[in-house]
Amino acid sequence: MGAGGRMNVPPGSKKSEAESLKRVPHTKPPFTLGEIKKAIPTHCFQRSVVRSFSYVVYDLTIAAILYYIATRYIPLLPHPLSYLAWPIYGFIQGCVLTGVWVIAHECGHHAFSDHQWLDDTVGLVLHSFLLVPYFSWKYSHRRHHSNTGSLDKDEVFVPKKKSAMKWYSKYLNNPPGRFLTLTITLTLGWPLYLAFNVSGRPYDRFACHFDPYGPIYSDRERAQIYLSDVGILAMCFGLYKLAMANGLAWVLCVYGVPLLVVNGFLVLITFLQHTHPSLPHYDTSEWDWLRGALATVDRDYGLLNKVFHNITDTHVAHHLFSTMPHYHAMEATKAIKPILGEYYQFDGTPVYKAMWRETKECVFVEADEGEVKGVFWYNKLRD
Numbered sequence: 001m002g003a004g005g006r007m008n009v010p011p012g013s014k015k016s017e018a019e020s021l022k023r024v025p026h027t028k029p030p031f032t033l034g035e036i037k038k039a040i041p042t043h044c045f046q047r048s049v050v051r052s053f054s055y056v057v058y059d060l061t062i063a064a065i066l067y068y069i070a071t072r073y074i075p076l077l078p079h080p081l082s083y084l085a086w087p088i089y090g091f092i093q094g095c096v097l098t099g100v101w102v103i104a105h106e107c108g109h110h111a112f113s114d115h116q117w118l119d120d121t122v123g124l125v126l127h128s129f130l131l132v133p134y135f136s137w138k139y140s141h142r143r144h145h146s147n148t149g150s151l152d153k154d155e156v157f158v159p160k161k162k163s164a165m166k167w168y169s170k171y172l173n174n175p176p177g178r179f180l181t182l183t184i185t186l187t188l189g190w191p192l193y194l195a196f197n198v199s200g201r202p203y204d205r206f207a208c209h210f211d212p213y214g215p216i217y218s219d220r221e222r223a224q225i226y227l228s229d230v231g232i233l234a235m236c237f238g239l240y241k242l243a244m245a246n247g248l249a250w251v252l253c254v255y256g257v258p259l260l261v262v263n264g265f266l267v268l269i270t271f272l273q274h275t276h277p278s279l280p281h282y283d284t285s286e287w288d289w290l291r292g293a294l295a296t297v298d299r300d301y302g303l304l305n306k307v308f309h310n311i312t313d314t315h316v317a318h319h320l321f322s323t324m325p326h327y328h329a330m331e332a333t334k335a336i337k338p339i340l341g342e343y344y345q346f347d348g349t350p351v352y353k354a355m356w357r358e359t360k361e362c363v364f365v366e367a368d369e370g371e372v373k374g375v376f377w378y379n380k381l382r383d
Contacts, residue, residue: 020347026280026291026375029343033290038321044054044328047148049113051327052106055309056122066093069256086253092260095307101130101262102309102326108138109145109322128231130262133194135224136209140200140216145322148274149292151283151376155276156193158201159281159365159378168361174380178359185224185271191261268355269308272299273315275358275379278345281365286374293319297345298333299354316344 070089074082106112107123120134127134140155147153151161167291172181192198199206203215210232243251276297282288296319301312310319314329317336324332337344347354365376 017347017349020345020349021277023278023377024280024294024345025343026095026282026372028288029290029294030338031339034318036336036339039339040332044332044335045321045324046328047113047117047323047325048109048379049115052103052112052325055327056100056103056126059096059103063093063096063100067254090253090257091261092309093258094265095304097130097258097262098265099307099309100126100309101132101266104130104132104134105141105311106309108134108141108324111325124227124231128228128235130234130259131230131232133209133225133228135221135228136217137194137228138220139208139224143216145293146289147177147287147290148319149279149281149295150287151281152287153201153284155201155291157199157271159275159362159376161304161376162366162379164362165364165381168220170381173363178356182355182359186264186267187260189267192372208383219291264307268351269312271300272351272358273297273312275362276345276347277358277361277380278347279378281376283374283376284371293341297347299351300346300348301351313346316340 004279026262046317066089070093074085074089077085084127103112104123104126107119107126110116110119112122123138124134127137137281143153144155147155151158171177189199193200194209197203197209197216200207205215207214209214210225212222212229217225239251239255242255273296273311279295279297280291281295282292294316296315298313298315305313309326310329311326314326316335317324317329317333320336350359361380362378363380364378366379367373367376
């Protein structure tokens with residue numbers, strides 16, 4: 001079956017950091033998408049409404065328990081302890097709600113059930129609860145999957161060429177500058193992307209995920225963008241009523257801090273999936289869908305892999321088959337590794353270390369002299 005005999009990256013193997021940083025092939029692979037699909041057991045593509053909803057119920061139950069414990073017992077703690085307890089609650093609740101976000105993301109890919117209306121209904125409710133415009137992001141994210149790795153058409157974390165670097169970049173090329181960049185990215189990156197398309201592909205006019213008439217969307221998508229906005233406004237109104245009833249501080253502690261954690265993880269996960277020294281990017285002359293889809297990397301978040309429904313360590317399989325439910329992705333990943341061989345990339349570097357390294361090493365992309373034109377690799381600013 002094509003490259004089925006290749007075992008460059010056997011299932012379960014661990015690569016050293018040096019091996020992980022080795023560039024993956026950028027030439028056309030010796031296998032097809034059909035050959036990859038044949039290696040995956042058929043049941044991995046089957047969606048179950050009952051099983052999908054079980055994850056919704058599981059996540060929301062844990063979130064409700066955490067909410068009950070926090071609101072019932074933290075106010076009873078002495079003030080010094082309560083100041084410590086609320087951030088702990090916020091981080092744990094944020095991790096759980098990131099899992100809820102992932103399920104809504106599955107709905108956007110039609111990976112939740114066999115019924116599009118059900119996927120959109122569940123996705124709209126869950127994403128609106130997390131202040132995400134469901135249809136708006138669904139359509140821009142779909143274009144990301146259609147153009148992954150393209151310097152000209154990809155939608156998010158599109159790297160800049162060296163010639164396009166901003167004048168102030170050199171002043172951020174130091175530890176304090178990188179710390180500031182990471183801090184802003186993880187706290188404000190998600191709302192800035194939704195509102196101003198920061199880190200997204202350039203358009204010929206202002207692009208915003210809340211604007212039905214923005215350049216991101218086509219005429220047939222505009223009505224659903226309005227619906228997304230209604231969902232966000234309804235949630236904002238609910239938060240306003242809660243703030244009036246319980247106080248702004250209560251809303252920030254119970255909902256605001258967990259949401260900040262969710263937003264931070266969304267940006268971090270996406271950043272680390274598509275930013276790595278080993279990954280190529282392509283311009284229009286060289287890009288094709290399969291090589292673009294393979295230009296991503298699986299990461300290891302430890303225990304959080306399960307909390308995040310394995311969106312972290314099965315991202316390569318997800319880009320190849322985005323309608324596959326998350327609960328089959330681990331089995332599918334194991335099945336496709338022998339086919340992909342050296343085209344499969346996994347990096348087990350601890351997340352805190354990886355995000356610092358990638359912020360330093362992956363500043364812009366440029367083509368290597370003498371290499372194939374149209375293929376670009378990450379590089380860093382020199383000190």
